[in-house]
Structures are given as structure tokens and as C-alpha cells.
Amino acid sequence: MELEVQCPKCNWEPDGEAYWSCHACSLEWDVFSTGGRCPRCGLEHQYTECIGWAGGCDELSPHLDWYNGLDASLQEINIERTN
Numbered sequence: 001m002e003l004e005v006q007c008p009k010c011n012w013e014p015d016g017e018a019y020w021s022c023h024a025c026s027l028e029w030d031v032f033s034t035g036g037r038c039p040r041c042g043l044e045h046q047y048t049e050c051i052g053w054a055g056g057c058d059e060l061s062p063h064l065d066w067y068n069g070l071d072a073s074l075q076e077i078n079i080e081r082t083n
């Protein structure tokens with residue numbers, strides 16, 4: 001997938017490292033490799049944190065906001081915000 005990924009707040013670009021950990025099972029993985037879904041327990045993470053110690057801003061943003069140029073119709077298929 002050739003989507004560009006960067007923080008919507010500070011434009012930090014993840015480099016494919018396992019910066020994130022699952023809220024449910026604590027697995028550490030690259031959240032963008034699976035579109036926010038934990039590869040172990042399947043939990044969907046709708047918000048993704050920007051990694052401050054890796055150069056980011058520590059802010060939380062909706063996962064889909066991280067994808068640059070994501071087609072609008074694709075977003076409608078992938079996400080249903082109920083809150």
C-alpha cells in the first residue's frame with residue numbers, strides 16, 4: 001500500500017517501528033501495518049497517538065486522519081463513528 005502516513009497535527013512520519021501497544025493485550029506493533037487493528041486480539045484502535053520520544057507531538061488523532069490522500073469513499077466504508 002502506497003499511502004503516505006503522517007501525524008495530522010505535527011506531520012511526524014512513522015518509520016515502521018512498533019511504537020504502539022494494544023489497549024487490550026499490550027502487544028507492541030506498527031499500528032499502520034494493520035490499519036489500527038491489533039494483530040493478536042483483533043481490537044480496533046480508532047485513535048492513534050503521535051510518538052513524542054520518536055519526534056512526534058504526543059497528541060491523539062483519529063487513526064484515519066493519519067493517512068494522507070485517503071479516498072473519502074474509502075473512509076465511509078472503513079469507519080462508522082458512533083460516538
Ligand SMILES: [Zn+2]
Binds near residue numbers: 025
Ligand atoms: Zn490486542
Ligand SMILES: [Zn+2]
Binds near residue numbers: 008009012050057058
Ligand atoms: Zn504529531
